[in-house]
Amino acid sequence: MAPEADNPASNRFPRSLRLLKSAEFQAVFAAAEQRVSHRYYLLLARTHSGAGPRLGLVVARKNIRLATRRNRIKRVARETFRHQAPGLGAVDVLFLPRRGMDALPPDRQTRLLREAWRALTKALEGGGPRPCSPES
RNA sequence: GAAGUCGGCCGGACAGUCGCUGUCGCGCUUGCGCGGUGGAGGAAAGUCCGGGCUCCACAGGGCAGAGUGCCAGGUAACGCCUGGGGGGCGUGAGCCCACGGAAAGUGCCGCAGAAAACAUACCGCCGAUGGCCGCUGCCCAGGCAGUGGAUCAGGUAAGGGUGAAAAGGUGCGGUAAGAGCGCACCGCGCGUCUGGCAACAGGCGUGGCAGGGUAAACCCCACUCGGAGCAAGGCCAAAUAGGAACCCCAUGGCGCGGCCCGCGUUGGGUUCGGGUAGGCCGCAAGAGGCGUGCGGUGACGCGCGUCCCAGAUGAAUGACUGUCCACGACAGAACCCGGCUUACAGGCCGACUUCACUC
Numbered sequence: 001m002a003p004e005a006d007n008p009a010s011n012r013f014p015r016s017l018r019l020l021k022s023a024e025f026q027a028v029f030a031a032a033e034q035r036v037s038h039r040y041y042l043l044l045a046r047t048h049s050g051a052g053p054r055l056g057l058v059v060a061r062k063n064i065r066l067a068t069r070r071n072r073i074k075r076v077a078r079e080t081f082r083h084q085a086p087g088l089g090a091v092d093v094l095f096l097p098r099r100g101m102d103a104l105p106p107d108r109q110t111r112l113l114r115e116a117w118r119a120l121t122k123a124l125e126g127g128g129p130r131p132c133s134p135e136s
Numbered sequence: 137g138a139a140g141u142c143g144g145c146c147g148g149a150c151a152g153u154c155g156c157u158g159u160c161g162c163g164c165u166u167g168c169g170c171g172g173u174g175g176a177g178g179a180a181a182g183u184c185c186g187g188g189c190u191c192c193a194c195a196g197g198g199c200a201g202a203g204u205g206c207c208a209g210g211u212a213a214c215g216c217c218u219g220g221g222g223g224g225c226g227u228g229a230g231c232c233c234a235c236g237g238a239a240a241g242u243g244c245c246g247c248a249g250a251a252a253a254c255a256u257a258c259c260g261c262c263g264a265u266g267g268c269c270g271c272u273g274c275c276c277a278g279g280c281a282g283u284g285g286a287u288c289a290g291g292u293a294a295g296g297g298u299g300a301a302a303a304g305g306u307g308c309g310g311u312a313a314g315a316g317c318g319c320a321c322c323g324c325g326c327g328u329c330u331g332g333c334a335a336c337a338g339g340c341g342u343g344g345c346a347g348g349g350u351a352a353a354c355c356c357c358a359c360u361c362g363g364a365g366c367a368a369g370g371c372c373a374a375a376u377a378g379g380a381a382c383c384c385c386a387u388g389g390c391g392c393g394g395c396c397c398g399c400g401u402u403g404g405g406u407u408c409g410g411g412u413a414g415g416c417c418g419c420a421a422g423a424g425g426c427g428u429g430c431g432g433u434g435a436c437g438c439g440c441g442u443c444c445c446a447g448a449u450g451a452a453u454g455a456c457u458g459u460c461c462a463c464g465a466c467a468g469a470a471c472c473c474g475g476c477u478u479a480c481a482g483g484c485c486g487a488c489u490u491c492a493c494u495c
Contacts, residue, residue, distance in 0.1 A: 011154060015167055020450065023413085056450065067181090067468050071454090075156095079455050082155070110455085 013082035019056030019092060028056065028092045036119050040101040040112060043120055044094040053088035055081050058096045069102035073109065080113040087121045 019025055027046065034045035048054075057074050064070045077095050095116075101109065 013155060018450075020167085021414090022450075025450070058450080068466095071468060074451095075454050079155075083455095 011082050011085075013078060013085075017052060017054055017082070017085060019054050019094075024054075024092065025056050025058070025094065028094050032094075034091075034120065034123050036116065036123060038098075038112075038116065040098050040104070041116060042096045042098065043116060044096070045091045045120060045124065047089065047091050049090070052090060053085050054092045055085075056092065056094045058094055060096070063097060063099045064102045066102070072106070073097050073101060076106075076109050076113055080110065080117060084114070084117040084121070088117070089124060091124065093120065 019028075028044050032044040032046055034043070036043035036045075055078065057077055059070045059074055061070070064073060077097075081093075081095075101112075104112070
């Protein structure tokens, strides 16, 4: 049983809430059902048959040059995700930061990520104003 | 006290809450819970050198290629470090130097300058010597002697000027003017002696003096070097397809059909090896840290005691809140070590130097 199922207040972030294999990442890339695009990031989402939401981070060295900054963005993403994960359904989510995000001050990054998860939640609830065709 | 040189060290602290991850214990059952206990750096960086480790190659030797380049030592090894020598900079503590060879050959040397490499002579200086011309004297129209001109031959490289660099420098003598032409000292070459493992230094003697620079230009000499890298390499191993061996059945299975005949189609089972996804090992006890004793000028070595100090793999060490201050730089392990180089807010400690002041 998933912990977040009977305890919605839990903010844990175990392996079951993460994408762990290359195949799982490829599945989302190949057939994203939701897409939230922003100046500094891109979210791709795809519903699945499992229990809760799962997060995958794709932080390209090409976009964020320094390793310290890549780590920072990943940490902020995970931290905000684990707090807002219960609001999401059974979806696989990919987070891809874009060039320039590492240059923002830390508190800006945190707010940006919180808004991102909120936007995704809304999009999923509303069925999506701009659903990505699964075939493309 | 001010300015500076060298060496070493730290690089936000504490508390609470919510998380991640290694490991140990227990439970639960297997990518969960609880508890204990670890969890980035001085550069983890650049990937510029050197090793370990792994696989491949390998009789010996040579060539090519790459690297290194004063001497001695340290080291697993180095292009690193230590000590020493030489040269340069600084009042000094100190700092800097690819620091072998240009009498093996080749190439290149802008501008300026007369000339940039078999040395020559633009301006200049001289014109002793031999001519020429003038004057004077002697004597047989010519000659001889004296004197003047700077006119020709010629002598010269001291001085001027150019340059990073023009056949070593200073002084005296010398001369027509000059010149290592001669001498003294310094420099250089050769010989020799002394000190030193050596680089080299010093002394003595001797030669008037070789001849531009450039070798991070080719090159020569000496020494070193096999290749690829943890996605190395090894182990376990689904599903699917194909392969091999053995056994079984070819009166069999499947399809058409209500069934038989018939027609079409096709073997079945077990085991094995290769191998994909995936997983595991490699993967952290080491040229290890700290303390201490001894040897050494030192790098370092040897001995003893003590400690275990990240090990992720879609990739962990973070977030929030509060308190405090000098208000927080550069930056993130990915097989492991030794170096070098580069980045870095601020701060601490020690040794030394110069200047100033007090006594």
